[in-house]
Amino acid sequence: MKEIFNRRSIRKFLDRPVEKDKIDLLLKAAMQAPSAGNQQPWEFIVVENKEALEKLGRMTPYSKPAAESAVTFVLIANCKELRHNTFWPQDLSAAMQNILLEAVQLELGAVWMGVATNKAAEDYLIDMFHFPEYIKPFALVALGYPDGQMNEFTDRYKPEKVHYEKWNG
Numbered sequence: 800m801k802e803i804f805n806r807r808s809i810r811k812f813l814d815r816p817v818e819k820d821k822i823d824l825l826l827k828a829a830m831q832a833p834s835a836g837n838q839q840p841w842e843f844i845v846v847e848n849k850e851a852l853e854k855l856g857r858m859t860p861y862s863k864p865a866a867e868s869a870v871t872f873v874l875i876a877n878c879k880e881l882r883h884n885t886f887w888p889q890d891l892s893a894a895m896q897n898i899l900l901e902a903v904q905l906e907l908g909a910v911w912m913g914v915a916t917n918k919a920a921e922d923y924l925i926d927m928f929h930f931p932e933y934i935k936p937f938a939l940v941a942l943g944y945p946d947g948q949m950n951e952f953t954d955r956y957k958p959e960k961v962h963y964e965k966w967n968g
């Protein structure tokens with residue numbers, strides 16, 4: 800699938816909004832992800848307000864792309880009634896990857912910005928959004944039309960990482 804091979808982290812964005820139908824497609828793609836026990840623990844805060852984007856850009860030294868993005872999603876897990884309560888980071892990762900791939904398909908740029916398990920970043924979002932204890936901040940994804948950067952192939956295939964039948968490090 801070309802979106803997998805061409806996807807790159809895009810950190811610079813044009814001053815151009817992302818259309819509402821594209822935002823909806825990104826969220827639909829996220830919610831198509833697999834999840835443990837099909838619990839779908841994900842929730843999404845869609846941030847387009849400039850002040851809030853700038854505040855997200857100050858979350859960590861690596862979250863600056865949020866400040867100039869057209870829209871940033873805050874991915875959170877609702878752990879209130881989870882039967883399997885250890886799998887949510889994996890569920891949210893699958894949702895995140897779907898967003899990144901859908902963004903390529905929509906000719907957008909995107910970058911995943913880690914939150915869990917950086918306590919300072921988690922606390923920053925808990926303070927910003929007043930999350931109760933059962934809402935776990937997972938990550939940010941900044942989105943927009945790329946400015947000077949492109950989704951383009953880089954070859955990362957390393958045959959030495961593949962083991963057949965047994966590990967032979």
Ligand SMILES: Cc1cc2nc3c(=O)[nH]c(=O)nc-3n(C[C@H](O)[C@H](O)[C@H](O)COP(=O)(O)O)c2cc1C
Nearest residue numbers: 806807808809810859861862864910911912913914
């Ligand atoms: C868990 C995780 C956390 C990341 N956090 C950040 C981040 O905070 N800021 C950032 O600019 N990129 C972040 N990235 C993006 C990586 O730096 C990027 O995926 C990696 O350098 C490979 O480049 P590529 O995405 O262009 O293929 C993160 C990626 C992952 C998977």
